[in-house]
Amino acid sequence: MRLLVYLSPLLLTACGVAYQAKPITQQQNIENIQQASPTMDGFQAFVRAQSPMVSWPIATWDLDSLTLSALYFHPALKVAKSDYAVALAGIKSAGLRPQVGLNGQLSRSNLANGDINPWSYGLQVDIPLITANKRQINIEIAQYQADIAKIQISETAWLLRQQLSFDLILLAEQQAMQANLVRLQKAQDSLLAAYQKRLDLGVAGKSDVLPIRLQRDQSAWQLQQLDLQIHQTEQKILHDAGLTAQTNLPFNIAPLALSQILKARFAESNAYADAPTIQNTALTNRMDIQRALAQYAKAESQLRLEMAKRYPDLSLSPGILYEYGDKIWSLGIGTMLNLLNKSSDLWAHAEQVRQNEAVRFYNLQHQVIQQSEQTYMKYRDAANLLVTQTNEYAQQSRRKAQLENQWHQGLIDKTEYLQTEIQFYSAQQRLITQQANVIRALQEIENIMQKPIALSQRAMSTANQPQEVPAK
Numbered sequence: 001m002r003l004l005v006y007l008s009p010l011l012l013t014a015c016g017v018a019y020q021a022k023p024i025t026q027q028q029n030i031e032n033i034q035q036a037s038p039t040m041d042g043f044q045a046f047v048r049a050q051s052p053m054v055s056w057p058i059a060t061w062d063l064d065s066l067t068l069s070a071l072y073f074h075p076a077l078k079v080a081k082s083d084y085a086v087a088l089a090g091i092k093s094a095g096l097r098p099q100v101g102l103n104g105q106l107s108r109s110n111l112a113n114g115d116i117n118p119w120s121y122g123l124q125v126d127i128p129l130i131t132a133n134k135r136q137i138n139i140e141i142a143q144y145q146a147d148i149a150k151i152q153i154s155e156t157a158w159l160l161r162q163q164l165s166f167d168l169i170l171l172a173e174q175q176a177m178q179a180n181l182v183r184l185q186k187a188q189d190s191l192l193a194a195y196q197k198r199l200d201l202g203v204a205g206k207s208d209v210l211p212i213r214l215q216r217d218q219s220a221w222q223l224q225q226l227d228l229q230i231h232q233t234e235q236k237i238l239h240d241a242g243l244t245a246q247t248n249l250p251f252n253i254a255p256l257a258l259s260q261i262l263k264a265r266f267a268e269s270n271a272y273a274d275a276p277t278i279q280n281t282a283l284t285n286r287m288d289i290q291r292a293l294a295q296y297a298k299a300e301s302q303l304r305l306e307m308a309k310r311y312p313d314l315s316l317s318p319g320i321l322y323e324y325g326d327k328i329w330s331l332g333i334g335t336m337l338n339l340l341n342k343s344s345d346l347w348a349h350a351e352q353v354r355q356n357e358a359v360r361f362y363n364l365q366h367q368v369i370q371q372s373e374q375t376y377m378k379y380r381d382a383a384n385l386l387v388t389q390t391n392e393y394a395q396q397s398r399r400k401a402q403l404e405n406q407w408h409q410g411l412i413d414k415t416e417y418l419q420t421e422i423q424f425y426s427a428q429q430r431l432i433t434q435q436a437n438v439i440r441a442l443q444e445i446e447n448i449m450q451k452p453i454a455l456s457q458r459a460m461s462t463a464n465q466p467q468e469v470p471a472k
Contacts, residue, residue, distance in 0.1 A: 033244060034244055034246050034247065035247060036073050036242065036243055036244065036247075037243070037247050038057075038058060038069060038243070039057075042072075043069070043072050043073075044056055046068070046071075046072045047065075047068050050068060050071070051064065051068060054068065059252065060252050060253065060254040061241075061251065061252060061253050061254060062168075062253075062254040063161070063164060063165060063168055066164045066168075066237065066240075066241045066253075067157075067160065067161045067164060069241040069242055069243060070157075070160040070161070070164065070240060070241045070242050071157055071160070072242065073241065073242025073243055074160055074240075074241070074242035075242070076156055076159075076160065077153065077156050077157060077160065079156075080149070080152050080153040080155075080156040081153055083149045083152065084146065084149040084150050084152070084153055086149070087142070087145045087146035087148070087149040087150075088146055090142040090145060090146070091139060091142040091143055091146055093142075094135075094138040094139045094141065094142035095135065095138075095139045095142075097130075097135070098128040098130065099128075100125060100126065100127055100128070101125065101126030101127075101128075102123075102124075102125055102126070103122075103123070103124040103125075103126065103319075104122065104123055104124075105120070105121070105122030105123070105124075105321070106119075106120070106121060106122075107119070107120035107122075107323075108120070109324050116324060116325030117322075117324050117325040118324065119322075119324070120321070120322065120323045120324055121321070121322045122319065122320070122321040122322070122323075123319060123320055123321075124317055124318070124319030124320075124330075124332075125317065125318055125319065126315055126316075126317050127315065127316040127317070127318070128313060128314070128315050129313060129314040129315065129316065130313055131308075131311045131312070131313055131314060132308035132309075132310075132311040133308060134305060134308050134309070134313075137301055137304050137305045137308060138305065140301045141298055141301045141302055141305065144294050144295075144297050144298035144301060145298060147294045148291055148294045148295060148298070151287050151290050151291040151294065152291065154287050155287040155288065155291065158287065158450055160240065162443070162446075162447050163240050164237065164240050164241065165443050165446075166440065166443060167233060167236055167237045167240055168237065168253070168256055169256070169436055169439050169440055169443065170233055170436075171230065171233045171234065171237065171253065171256070172255060172256035172257075172258055172436070173258070173432060173433070173435075173436035174226055174229055174230045174233060175230065175255060176258060176432045177226060177429060177432055177433075178223065178226050178227070178230065180425055180428050180429055180432060181219055181222055181223045181226065182223065183425060184219055184422065184425040184426075184429075185216065185219045185220060185223060187418055187421045187422050187425065188212065188215055188216040188219055188422060189216060190414075190418055191212055191415060191418040191419065191422065192209070192212045192213055192216055194414055194415050194418065195208055195209045195212055195415065196209060215422075234251060234253060237251075237253060238251055258432065258435040258436060258439060259435060261439060262386075262435060262438060262439065265439075265442055274376065275372055275373045275376040275377075278372040278375070278376055278445060278448060278449055279368070279369055279372040279373075281449040281451060282368050282371075282372055282448050282449045282450070283365060283368055283369075285449060285450055285451060286368060286448075286449070286450050287450060288364060289364065289365075289368070292357070292360060292361045292364050293361070295357050295360075296354070296357040296358060296361055299350070299353050299354040299356075299357040300354055302350050302353065302354075303347055303350040303351055303353075303354050305350070306346050306347035306349075306350040307346070307347045307350075309346050309347075310338075310346060312335045312336045312337065312338065313335065313336070314333060314334070314335050315333070315334040315335065316331070316332070316333055317330075317331070317332035317333070317334065318330070318331050318332075319331075319332070368448070371448055372448050375441065375444045375445050375448050376445065378441050378444065379438070379441035379442060379444070379445055382434065382437045382438045382441045383438055383441075385434055385437075386431075386434045386435065386437075386438050389427075389430050389431045389434045390431060392427050392430070392431075393427045393428060393430075393431045396420075396423060396424045396427040396428075397424060399420055399424070400420050400421055400424040403416065403417045403420045404417055404421075
């Protein structure tokens with residue numbers, strides 16, 4: 001009993017901190033999500049640290065400021081950072097040395113053999129010895145897992161930025177089309193009024209007025225639909241930035257000028273001049289390539305670990321025994337013998353895992369090369385069609401100016417000019433659509449290379465440090 005009294009403080013110390021339950025506070029989470037706002041002090045400090053060039057408070061939101069909001073508020077990035085924290089903790093746990101064992105023994109004799117002392121006390125220490133560098137290999141495996149998780153943070157941040165880029169392109173296209181439809185509908189109203197006067201005078205028939213009225217009604221319906229789509233796109237931008245519409249409307253988003261963006265990007269066309277350039281950049285710069293390489297390195301370390309397990313670990317067991325008056329010391333050694341399985345069975349699965357990672361990496365390279373060719377072809381065809389649409393638009397613009405001049409001089413009727421103006425707005429619609437298609441194609445090239453080339457190139461630090469939305 002005295003031995004247990006002496007060992008009790010040691011056992012209690014070994015227990016460490018007691019477990020404490022921490023249930024999820026669902027209502028608190030809901031409040032944090034709903035109340036997340038760019039006006040928070042934590043977000044301001046984050047913006048200052050990541051991009052000092054951004055003015056505060058943010059009056060209009062562009063791609064860079066929206067990306068900063070997503071990096072701070074979006075839960076997808078928080079999950080990636082949490083996975084990275086788990087992986088870092090795994091490195092520490094992988095480096096822990098095995099625990100030393102302690103065994104005690106207490107016996108009592110009936111003195112039948114004439115023993116000097118009826119009591120026997122024993123103490124033995126078990127010291128495990130890890131062989132074949134297994135502990136260091138475990139640390140390497142954990143480090144590779146942390147590298148994979150860290151790359152996943154950057155990849156998640158990139159995907160958030162890309163989604164916002166496509167949202168802004170769509171919004172710019174919708175807004176440009178909205179302005180076009182307003183002007184088109186005004187021209188159609190003027191043309192309809194002119195034909196209505198002709199109808200009242202008996203110069204024109206109902207068959208002349210009806211198509212114009214149908215076109216005007218169709219444009220009005222398209223404009224109504226476009227207003228709804230713009231509102232939905234603005235809300236999607238808000239959500240992709242990690243915010244909710246409950247406390248963050250109205251949200252002033254900086255408009256994009258499609259033609260100016262194209263002009264600036266075409267001046268730097270060497271970044272996407274041909275498919276080999278895109279392929280070389282993608283194969284050396286993409287984060288999924290880096291992640292796949294880290295996964296393969298991890299598989300190799302796992303194979304090394306399995307091969308190292310051929311060498312069994314040892315256990316030294318020194319001890320001392322006070323046995324019925326005699327003092328006895330001892331030294332034992334223990335190990336595990338693998339007599340039931342072949343040595344090759346220990347690493348056969350790990351070898352197959354490594355081969356699987358190699359095949360996956362080959363498949364990833366194949367996909368990147370194919371996607372590089374496809375995206376470049378898509379961009380090239382879209383750019384060629386844009387040239388055609390631009391020439392058509394320029395021709396319609398010249399014709400519109402010419403007929404407008406003739407109309408003011410009284411050489412032609414107003415209806416003839418209005419019909420030409422409507423044709424001009426139709427050509428402008430096709431041009432807007434094609435400009436947006438080219439920018440989207442550029443954005444896909446950017447995504448393949450994972451290198452900013454389309455909407456913004458503002459320098460911004462990587463946000464790998466965990467940032468939490470403050471609680472209410």
